[in-house]
Amino acid sequence: MTAGSADVAVRLESVTKRFGNVVALDRMSFEVERGRLFVVFGPSSVGKTTALRTIAGLERPQEGRLEINGRDFTRAPIAGRNVSMVFQSFALYPHLTVRENFAYPLKEAGVSTAEIAQRIGEIAEILKLGHRLENKPETLSGGEQQRVALGRSLIRRPDILLLDEPLTNLDAKLRDDMRTEIKRLHRQFGITIIYATPDELEALSMGEEIAVIREGHVVQTGTPDELYLTPKDLYVAQKIGSPTMNVMGASLGSDGRSIEVPFGSFALPDINLPPGARDLKVGIRPADIRINGGAPGGISGRVHMLEPLGDITIVDIDAADQRLKVVVREADALALQPGAELSFDFDPARVHVFDAQSEQHIT
Numbered sequence: 220m221t222a223g224s225a226d227v228a229v230r231l232e233s234v235t236k237r238f239g240n241v242v243a244l245d246r247m248s249f250e251v252e253r254g255r256l257f258v259v260f261g262p263s264s265v266g267k268t269t270a271l272r273t274i275a276g277l278e279r280p281q282e283g284r285l286e287i288n289g290r291d292f293t294r295a296p297i298a299g300r301n302v303s304m305v306f307q308s309f310a311l312y313p314h315l316t317v318r319e320n321f322a323y324p325l326k327e328a329g330v331s332t333a334e335i336a337q338r339i340g341e342i343a344e345i346l347k348l349g350h351r352l353e354n355k356p357e358t359l360s361g362g363e364q365q366r367v368a369l370g371r372s373l374i375r376r377p378d379i380l381l382l383d384e385p386l387t388n389l390d391a392k393l394r395d396d397m398r399t400e401i402k403r404l405h406r407q408f409g410i411t412i413i414y415a416t417p418d419e420l421e422a423l424s425m426g427e428e429i430a431v432i433r434e435g436h437v438v439q440t441g442t443p444d445e446l447y448l449t450p451k452d453l454y455v456a457q458k459i460g461s462p463t464m465n466v467m468g469a470s471l472g473s474d475g476r477s478i479e480v481p482f483g484s485f486a487l488p489d490i491n492l493p494p495g496a497r498d499l500k501v502g503i504r505p506a507d508i509r510i511n512g513g514a515p516g517g518i519s520g521r522v523h524m525l526e527p528l529g530d531i532t533i534v535d536i537d538a539a540d541q542r543l544k545v546v547v548r549e550a551d552a553l554a555l556q557p558g559a560e561l562s563f564d565f566d567p568a569r570v571h572v573f574d575a576q577s578e579q580h581i582t
């Protein structure tokens with residue numbers, strides 16, 4: 220998706236950042252539309268923090284171009300960006316009260332005392348911190364500290380807010396609450412947010428648009444649905460969707476029209492295989508497999524293990540030498556026991572086919 224340049228808040232064009240021999244950003248490109256909640260998603264050490272620090276002006280790339288609001292900031296100083304970053308560690312001033320933590324960046328920016336008081340009143344109300352203003356950070360809960368960190372960034376009214384794994388240090392319940400809180404703040408302020416996380420659930424539940432990062436570059440950008448339904452390659456297919464997609468070696472049948480997998484063969488979905496592509500990988504999402512008891516025509520399998528998760532149960536099935544994960548409604552799982560024989564099937568139209576060497580999706 221390409222927005223008109225007036226609508227683009229941040230654009231990275233082939234940005235490379237090296238630390239000695241380590242290539243943290245390897246020709247990274249993406250653009251963030253103004254007002255979006257954009258997620259930078261990928262496992263540890265793929266360059267998420269470095270990308271955010273580059274946008275904030277804390278790192279200078281060796282190559283490529285960084286634009287903020289249409290202006291070139293590749294080698295510009297930090298000032299003038301109107302970008303604010305919240306770090307994973309919160310980084311509050313421990314010797315200052317919450318009120319003083321809020322006031323500090325505004326004093327630095329020369330904002331008048333009256334306006335500082337007014338903005339602190341507003342932000343404390345929005346973040347429900349009014350009763351904590353005279354406390355020091357160490358006396359606050361983790362969630363409150365994180366709200367102070369967010370507030371200290373928002374109070375400067377930045378155009379762009381960078382959040383680097385802001386919820387990692389919180390427990391599961393607080394993470395849930397803060398996700399909702401950040402989405403609400405995003406709606407309320409309409410600011411552009413770039414949010415880095417290694418957590419798939421967080422990426423999918425927060426991101427209006429998600430960039431999936433691998434080794435310093437963007438593999439694919441899209442909405443959660445686009446990434447789930449049309450992953451560009453095996454990496455994205457296995458990073459998006461939980462439980463992880465079942466992936467197995469496969470080959471093109473000698474008739475050229477069927478795909479052979481360990482537990483049988485099925486008609487080729489409606490795709491054009493590149494000439495010579497015989498070694499394939501097939502991906503079937505756990506939610507796309509149907510267990511159908513003893514119905515005729517199904518594929519035979521045996522229950523290996525059940526993992527009840529409340530509304531749904533994850534069932535591990537062995538079929539030939541292949542172990543498959545299947546998502547089953549809890550009510551349907553009641554009839555299943557480890558060791559039980561069953562049959563299952565899937566819709567070939569929902570199967571993902573990849574080239575075994577390049578691991579690119581074949582469409």
Ligand SMILES: Nc1ncnc2c1ncn2[C@@H]1O[C@H](COP(=O)(O)OP(=O)(O)OP(=O)(O)O)[C@@H](O)[C@H]1O
Pocket residue numbers: 238241242243261262263264265266267268269270417
């Ligand atoms: N200042 C630095 N000096 C040397 N190497 C660095 C520096 N900053 C980052 N790196 C390296 O660059 C790579 C990318 O790091 P980065 O912190 O950007 O990844 P990340 O995706 O944010 O990971 P995490 O989720 O663990 O924070 C890593 O290999 C890291 O060790």
